[in-house]
Amino acid sequence: MRSDLARRYGQDRLPRYTSYPTAPHFNPTIRGVDYRRWLKSITPRHPASIYLHVPFCRSMCWYCGCHTSVTKRDDPIAVYASGLRTEAHLVADTIGHRQPISHIHFGGGTPTIMTPETFADLVGALRYSYFVLPDAEIAVEIDPRTLTEPMSEALGFSGVNRASLGVQSFDPAVQCAINRLQSFDQTTRCIELLRRAGIGKLNFDLLYGLPLQTVDSCLDTVAKCIELRPDRFSVFGYAHVPSFKKHQRKIDEDALPDSIERHLQSDAIADALVDAGYVRIGFDHFALPHDNLAIARREGRLRRNFQGYTDDVADTLIGIGASSIGRMPQGFVQNAVATRDYLARVADDRLATIKGYAFTEDDRFRADIIERVMCDMAVDLSRIARSHNRDPGTAVIDRARFLSLIADGAVTIKDDRISMSDGAEFLVRSLASTFDAHLARSSATHSRAV
Missing domain, CATH: 3.80.30.20 (tm_1862 like domain)
Known part of the structure; x- marks a missing residue:
């Protein structure tokens, strides 16, 4: 499965998410x-x-x-x-x-x-x-x-x-x-x-x-x-x-x-x-x-x-x-x-x-989600949403990529806890990017996801 995932998502150009929003x-x-x-x-x-x-x-x-x-x-x-x-x-x-x-x-x-x-x-x-x-x-x-x-x-x-x-x-x-x-x-x-x-x-x-x-x-x-x-x-x-x-x-x-x-x-x-x-x-x-x-x-x-x-x-x-x-x-x-x-x-x-x-309040909300995804390979959306007084249903921006990662077995979701699957952690930047409200309008050149 790893090679299939690398082939499917590896060419995507994505931030390393050392910050959010990213420097561009x-x-x-x-x-x-x-x-x-x-x-x-x-x-x-x-x-x-x-x-x-x-x-x-x-x-x-x-x-x-x-x-x-x-x-x-x-x-x-x-x-x-x-x-x-x-x-x-x-x-x-x-x-x-x-x-x-x-x-x-x-x-x-x-x-x-x-x-x-x-x-x-x-x-x-x-x-x-x-x-x-x-x-x-x-x-x-x-x-x-x-x-x-x-x-x-x-x-x-x-x-x-x-x-x-x-x-x-x-x-x-x-x-x-x-x-x-x-x-x-x-x-x-x-x-x-x-x-x-x-x-x-x-x-x-x-x-x-x-x-x-x-x-x-x-x-x-x-x-x-x-x-x-x-x-x-x-x-x-x-x-x-x-x-x-x-x-x-x-x-x-x-x-x-x-x-x-x-x-x-x-x-x-x-x-x-x-x-x-x-x-x-x-x-x-x-x-x-x-x-x-x-x-x-x-x-x-x-x-x-x-x-x-x-x-x-x-x-x-x-x-x-x-x-x-x-x-x-x-x-x-x-x-x-x-x-x-x-x-x-x-x-x-x-x-x-x-x-x-x-920072806007939305940036702080998304920064917390992305940091936990990048650090823990998982995130409890309900917990973070409560701390920001937000609806967890508004967290995902790139729903197509998010659903694709789930369908391909790279990501699992139970209630509002989202996790990288075992062996798919190398695609964590792909998951993090689904919560990024700035990425779609960015013209920056990022490194390959894999």
Whole structure:
């Protein structure tokens, strides 16, 4: 049945639902003045989270879908880091108190492209402007090919306690096809440096659906990764959108696997990780049973944010850096995407917000449904409808797709409880999309459902 479902639904282009509404629906009617008002409404009673975006790499991986650029020089990075410190202070001043922070995440790009001194200064600036809780999670994304010993020591000194390493694939043919040559030995050395610095919580990122990738090469990569025993895996399907990311045009489309092969690769990776003792989290994350993410799943506390699945319960996410997205109780805000534009705004003591989205009551209702579907593979429509004073019968927007998923055995419904069927969890985005009131009028290009 899995192959039949993959063939039937796999070509659909759907959001990953790391937010609702999704980023293509942000608009320029939300500006700095709105963000300023929202920031001033934050109270210290509930901790917030911070995401910092570092849009620089030493080389471009052709599969990359992130906002980043290549630089061989350190000067632009130092200037940008100064902008991050400025924005962090500006946001803190706008809030008006020393806001407690429970999570900090450095994303990119390659955050560790900064010099050790620059990174330590930036974390120090955050600690000065905000009250970073003693047990806060401080996470950083790392390119194992470029991590140095001094940088690993700076990470440990700065209180970093979780690192996410890009692996993608250890197959040399695949690595050549995506312009990312990374040996197992390089990755092992990176792990050794991090653990020596006291950073024991480790995540690996893997991709399937890459050019020349096969089930066997996926399994070989997983076997090597398991030797290093990270706490978590994120396993994403490659999203080929060359109209949006021009460097992806360097990838030979004829070498890309079709939906059936992608599904087989995803299944093989998932089965291998589960066999190795990892717990499946949602549809694309895996964690060891003792990991906080696995515990949150067991206790029904799993959440979804722009990094994927999380145990972070904060309702406020402060986005810092070019293109960063923040989430406030009132809505989303996004900073200027171009680095030059971003730096000009913060240098002028202006919030860098250029667009966003203000939630409606209908958005809140649908966001709750979609988050539970994505996290639990099931949703109790009656319970959520009662909490929003809504009729559960109004929840489904795309009734044709919804009924099709039920008829094909991918989804079951009993009373108002809707669940993904065993073996069909890989189509959870298809189910989530049936509750999306914005999707039909979106012109955005999304990744394939499988």
